[in-house]
Amino acid sequence: MAIANLNDVQVGDALPPMTFGPITRTMLALYAGASGDHNPAHIDSDFAKKAGLPDVFAHGMLSFGGLTRIVTQWAGIGRLRSFGARFVSMTQVHDLISFSGTVVERFEAEGETRLRVSLVAAAQDGRQTLLGEAVVAAS
Amino acid sequence: MQDSEAATKPRGIFDRSTKGHQMPTVSVEVERGQIRFFAKALGETDPIHFNIDAARAAGYPDVVATPSFFMPIEAMADEERARLGQPSLIKLLRCDFGRLLHGDETYTYHGLVFAGDVVQFDTKITDFYEKKGGLMEFVTIESTVSHAERGVLITATRTLLHRLG
Numbered sequence: 463m464a465i466a467n468l469n470d471v472q473v474g475d476a477l478p479p480m481t482f483g484p485i486t487r488t489m490l491a492l493y494a495g496a497s498g499d500h501n502p503a504h505i506d507s508d509f510a511k512k513a514g515l516p517d518v519f520a521h522g523m524l525s526f527g528g529l530t531r532i533v534t535q536w537a538g539i540g541r542l543r544s545f546g547a548r549f550v551s552m553t554q555v556h557d558l559i560s561f562s563g564t565v566v567e568r569f570e571a572e573g574e575t576r577l578r579v580s581l582v583a584a585a586q587d588g589r590q591t592l593l594g595e596a597v598v599a600a601s
Numbered sequence: 602m603q604d605s606e607a608a609t610k611p612r613g614i615f616d617r618s619t620k621g622h623q624m625p626t627v628s629v630e631v632e633r634g635q636i637r638f639f640a641k642a643l644g645e646t647d648p649i650h651f652n653i654d655a656a657r658a659a660g661y662p663d664v665v666a667t668p669s670f671f672m673p674i675e676a677m678a679d680e681e682r683a684r685l686g687q688p689s690l691i692k693l694l695r696c697d698f699g700r701l702l703h704g705d706e707t708y709t710y711h712g713l714v715f716a717g718d719v720v721q722f723d724t725k726i727t728d729f730y731e732k733k734g735g736l737m738e739f740v741t742i743e744s745t746v747s748h749a750e751r752g753v754l755i756t757a758t759r760t761l762l763h764r765l766g
Binding site for chain 2: 482489492493495496497498499501502503509512513514515521522523524526527528530531533534535539540542543544545546547548549552
């Protein structure tokens with residue numbers, strides 16, 4: 463994998479973006495099986511309707527896992543120091559998610575130069591689904 | 602008194618008496634196939650998560666778990682607890698899947714997880730709180746994934762919530 467040389471990265475630089483989806487029921491079923499998260503609200507539309515939901519909705523952690531990829535493809539997993547996100551709205555079946563990231567800070571910690579990256583996952587209508595932040599080692 | 606209180610204000614669904622509860626420590630083995638399956642479910646394409654030769658060429662001992670592989674580790678830990686006759690975190694908290702949402706999730710990484718690792722999983726229920734005048738209730742959970750020789754690999758903090766409205 464081509465990993466960016468992060469020594470030259472400036473605050474304000476954008477990460478290569480990525481699209482994820484459109485979210486299908488198959489993706490939700492496979493994520494449920496692979497993650498061990500068998501919450502029926504994500505895979506069983508009968509359950510979802512009984513619970514008053516219009517339909518199953520995507521695991522937040524499915525998008526979360528996708529969002530980690532724009533950071534690891536750019537920096538390499540060995541440089542990842544932290545990764546987190548808030549789930550700000552539900553991701554629905556058929557949503558096409560766009561992942562974007564921007565370097566917001568360069569700082570020193572634990573004897574190394576680090577970069578803080580601000581991350582957004584948003585659906586095709588602009589609705590934000592996840593707001594995240596990652597810290598990576600610059601070298 | 603109790604009846605009228607219960608009728609006017611449901612006090613949430615989570616079992617808040619579990620605040621401070623430390624789940625029993627369990628160890629789980631990270632299998633290569635599960636790293637691959639999980640990576641594939643996320644659309645991951647980097648061969649270090651699938652191919653041993655690619656992982657070794659990149660300087661790793663075996664295929665590398667993706668950053669949110671914490672999730673399957675936790676699920677395996679829950680299964681291990683079930684075998685020991687212990688309730689899962691979801692059951693202990695009395696989560697209602699019809700109302701449950703994920704608030705946030707944050708991982709701090711101290712080391713990578715590789716296929717073949719046996720890792721120790723620890724989880725503590727640290728806090729409960731409400732927002733929107735009690736229309737949403739939250740629980741905060743802290744966990745660590747650690748390895749006997751390499752120490753703590755991942756610390757995780759997350760919140761789950763119930764919509765009570």
